[in-house]
Amino acid sequence: MYVVFFILSSTTLLYNCSFGVLASQDQQCVTFLYDSSSPGSRYYLGNSWYRATETGFPWFEARDECRKLGGVLAAPSSAQENEFIAHQMPPEGILWIDCNDLDVEGRWKCREGNVEVAYRNWDDGEPSNEGDEDCAVLTKRWENQQCSTFMRDDSSCPESWHSWGISCYRVTETRFTWSDAKDECRNLGGVLGAPSSDQENEFIAQLFPLDDAVWIDCNDIEDEGRWKCREGNVEVAYRNWYPGEPNNYQGDEDCAVLASWRNERQWHDGKCSRLEKALCKMAGRPVLHV
Missing domain, CATH: 3.10.100.10 (Mannose-Binding Protein A, subunit A)
Structure with a gap:
């Protein structure tokens, strides 16, 4: 497995890591913090904490992995949350989010667990659906991808x-x-x-x-x-x-x-x-x- 360390100086996070999947789970906290006491990488914003996996998965397996971790595949519900998530990635990082149009082409459903999310942040020209691209990824903004694609980190x-x-x-x-x-x-x-x-x-x-x-x-x-x-x-x-x-x-x-x-x-x-x-x-x- 990859060995990942983060170094904090005051509230500044130094990072250089590509991630595969983002999970969120409710937990009481008041602002953005980094939790170094637990295995893996966990970040807090508002009353939720977030974790990104090191291993890449297709979209369906990504949802399953987040459930195994005790959370759900996340979907940003505001520009602030989207910016917070994007800030944890290097320039070429990519994450699956829980948005898809698998049921009806062009009708995108975004949710966290069973909660519908109205916010959208598609990049220019997206979603483009260049061949069964029914699941969404977040870079800085959103793009659609084939759900079978593996998000991966080639830095190792x-x-x-x-x-x-x-x-x-x-x-x-x-x-x-x-x-x-x-x-x-x-x-x-x-x-x-x-x-x-x-x-x-x-x-x-x-x-x-x-x-x-x-x-x-x-x-x-x-x-x-x-x-x-x-x-x-x-x-x-x-x-x-x-x-x-x-x-x-x-x-x-x-x-x-x-x-x-x-x-x-x-x-x-x-x-x-x-x-x-x-x-x-x-x-x-x-x-x-x-």
Whole structure:
């Protein structure tokens, strides 16, 4: 996990941290304060406290995570609250808020828990709905995004790598055979990755264009039909085969790709000699934010 510290001098907060989700919960307090006595980052405004997660989530999982933390996914109800929340983020920070038009396109509902929020702070030209963008994010003002998008902090990863959870991911621009893809990931300081959950699989699929595919570390080279998936030396039990796959259709289809063909995000078997991009993964480095 990332290590995050904040330093206070009087009432001044020094910060440099990108966040993923914002939660709020009622608690008696009279003004903006930082609570250093509890784990994580908590900030007070008025009679509510706020916390931002370090891990990125899709919008639905963000709401669930806030409930687990004892709060709800927040939605600013005034310009003052919006400014307060935006002030806790660096210039490129992004947070999910509880605003969506999932029920009726163009009819945005914003709430905190069961309380409707009338305030809106859309950026110019937003909401634009450039393809199923049904959930709202706050930067300084509001924008709409696809609800499946992961908000993430890439500051713990090397350049050209993307952070999710405690790991860093990179999809190569060059295409390789499966064996060469494994070597390339090692050259880059990581390993050929293999998703271990639906959430990770979904995140990875957003790192490369539609109608494309990436090699993952799953194969049945040693024993036909007995697929081994791993990351480095760690076995991965998760599978996400497309219906009918693996089918060894052309013979010797012994290596797996994660594909986003036809908007799907599932696995196919293919010849290990074909050329595809590589999904590389490495452990994220702890970051001290001051």
